[in-house]
Amino acid sequence: MFFNRFKFSRDIGIDLGTANTLIYVSGKGIVLQEPSVVAMDLEEGVPLAVGDDAKLMLGRTPGNIRAVRPLRDGVIADFDAAEQMLKTFIQKCNEGRGIIAPRLVVGIPSGVTGVERRAVREAGLAGAREVHLIDEPVAAAIGASLPVTEPIGTMIVDIGGGTTEVAVLSLGGTVLSESVRVAGDEINDSIATYLKKIHNLVVGERTAEEIKIKIGSAFPSNEFDLQSIDVRGLHLLSGLPRSINLKAGDLREAMSEPLNKIVDAVKRTLERTPPELAADIVDRGIMLAGGGALVRGISDLLSHETGIFTHVAEDPLLCVVNGCGLVLDDFKSMRRVLDTPDFARNVIRD
Numbered sequence: 013m014f015f016n017r018f019k020f021s022r023d024i025g026i027d028l029g030t031a032n033t034l035i036y037v038s039g040k041g042i043v044l045q046e047p048s049v050v051a052m053d054l055e056e057g058v059p060l061a062v063g064d065d066a067k068l069m070l071g072r073t074p075g076n077i078r079a080v081r082p083l084r085d086g087v088i089a090d091f092d093a094a095e096q097m098l099k100t101f102i103q104k105c106n107e108g109r110g111i112i113a114p115r116l117v118v119g120i121p122s123g124v125t126g127v128e129r130r131a132v133r134e135a136g137l138a139g140a141r142e143v144h145l146i147d148e149p150v151a152a153a154i155g156a157s158l159p160v161t162e163p164i165g166t167m168i169v170d171i172g173g174g175t176t177e178v179a180v181l182s183l184g185g186t187v188l189s190e191s192v193r194v195a196g197d198e199i200n201d202s203i204a205t206y207l208k209k210i211h212n213l214v215v216g217e218r219t220a221e222e223i224k225i226k227i228g229s230a231f232p233s234n235e236f237d238l239q240s241i242d243v244r245g246l247h248l249l250s251g252l253p254r255s256i257n258l259k260a261g262d263l264r265e266a267m268s269e270p271l272n273k274i275v276d277a278v279k280r281t282l283e284r285t286p287p288e289l290a291a292d293i294v295d296r297g298i299m300l301a302g303g304g305a306l307v308r309g310i311s312d313l314l315s316h317e318t319g320i321f322t323h324v325a326e327d328p329l330l331c332v333v334n335g336c337g338l339v340l341d342d343f344k345s346m347r348r349v350l351d352t353p354d355f356a357r358n359v360i361r362d
Contacts, residue, residue, distance in 0.1 A: 022139070023115045023343075024102060024314040025336025028132065029150070030083045031173030031196055031303060033063075033097070035105050036284050036337035040137030041113055042330065043105045048173075049107065050093040051079040051250040059093075061173045071216045083191040086121035086175035087128045088135060095135045102140070109136040113141040116340050117350065121175040121336045122147040124217050127350065145351040149189060152337030155350075160184055165289030166296060169278060169314070170332065171195050171304025178281045180289055184349055187337070189283055192277045198270040202266025206266030207245065211256050215245040224307070227260040229269050231309030231316065237261030261266035271310070278350060301331040 028048070035044040046063030052268035054076050061069065068077040080102035081130045082094035099200035103115070107128050116136045117253050120129065124275040129145055152170040153160045160166060161184045170177040179189040200220040207220075215223075235349050240259045269324040278298070287295065298320055300311055314322040338345040 015274065020225050021328070022339045023117070023334065024105065025117045025119075025333060025340050026098075026101075026335035027336060028083065028098075029149075029172050029303075029332075030081070030086055030175070030357045032099060032329070033145075034333035034334050035101055036340070037105050038337070038340050039270050042333055043339070044101060044331075047081075048083050049079060049081050050097045051077055051114075052093060052096075054078055055073050059096045063188065069299075070218055073207070084174060085197075086172065086191075086294060087124050088131045091131060091135065093244045094131075098135050099138045116137040116140040116143045117336045118145055119151040119336055120145050121188045121191050122149055122171075123181065125173065137338070139163050141222040142209070144347070145332055146336060146339060146349060147177070147179070147186060147189070147351070149177040150181065150186060150349050151178075151333075152325075153181050153335065153340070154338050155331035155333070156299055156328075156337030157300060160349075162321060164294030164296070165285070166299065167281070167285075167293045168299045168301060169274075169305075171300065171307075171310075173197050176302075176304065177276060178277050179233070180281060180293070182284050182289060184302070187286070187289060188281055190277050190281050192273060194270050194273040194277075195302075196221075196224075199228070199267050199272075199304070199307070202270050202280055203228075203263065207243065207256075207258075211258075212248040213243065213245040213254065213256055214248060215243065219243070219245065223258065223263065224267070224361075226265055227258065228267060229260055229308040230267065231312040232261075232264070233309065236308065237264070242256070267307075271307075271313065274304075275314060278314060278318060282320075294320055297323055299323060299325055301325045303329050307357050323328045334356065 023038040027034040031340045033048045037043050047067040049066040051069045073079050082090040088094045122327040129280040133143045153168045158166045160181045166181050176192050176195045180187045204220045237260050243258050244255045311322040
């Protein structure tokens with residue numbers, strides 16, 4: 013116990029998501045799961061709150077405090093806030109930390125540019141000795157216990173907050189992938205736009221997300237479509253707060269546009285898949301991961317549109333961070349799935 017607590021370094025795996033950040037610490041497992049939100053004191057230039065506490069401040073801050081989500085569409089939009097958030101999270105998780113800084117494995121969208129990858133790396137280096145990146149679909153597949161290192165074609169669809177990642181994997185590598193910047197945030201925006209256009213009701217980001225979680229659905233269900241909730245917001249015509257009753261069936265029409273974009277991305281990837289791998293996918297089905305996989309009926313929608321059985325991973329929210337953790341636990345044999353910078357390759361030893 014003594015040596016485990018004070019060993020030289022604790023390696024850390026991070027699912028740096030647009031909506032949530034999850035952290036895995038070697039020897040401990042998943043130790044943190046909090047929203048990717050930072051509340052900054054504009055006068056002092058320091059973070060007042062990070063994670064759950066900061067999310068409560070969204071849309072409720074005075075002029076001298078700014079609550080922001082530093083990641084948008086899967087990439088860093090506010091570098092300083094992202095750096096502060098990562099540093100705070102790493103410090104929070106690194107109790108009984110080692111003598112030297114940890115090694116990081118960070119999951120990022122497969123479609124980000126080289127500049128965006130460098131931004132993530134530099135933000136991570138604020139609290140680590142070396143940073144390795146792994147594409148989220150690969151990490152999600154490893155975390156979902158798919159046989160990614162075998163000569164078998166597997167398809168994974170990782171629906172996060174800012175991006176949807178569609179990938180066909182085989183022999184530990186990505187054969188085909190597509191990243192579309194349509195995911196949970198886009199669905200939230202479509203709900204807010206629908207309420208504004210149809211009901212003249214303006215709601216905030218948090219309220220739109222709560223509506224999606226409570227009565228959002230992707231596929232018709234006679235029983236569920238009749239469920240409804242009361243939604244409170246600002247009425248545009250009167251300028252006063254107002255409440256309306258919203259049915260699940262009506263909401264599904266509002267969510268259809270971003271959901272159809274996700275379906276189209278899956279279809280495009282399937283069209284480009286080599287025949288042998290396509291046959292494997294028909295046999296094994298499509299795996300869904302990420303927070304978007306929790307939207308009711310989304311697996312039924314994909315099964316209906318593609319004709320291929322689609323199933324949701326166990327604990328879809330944890331797939332990417334579990335995959336990062338498994339790579340850390342078996343780093344020597346799994347490091348070939350990482351996107352490792354040239355300057356770090358030279359210092360890695362067997």
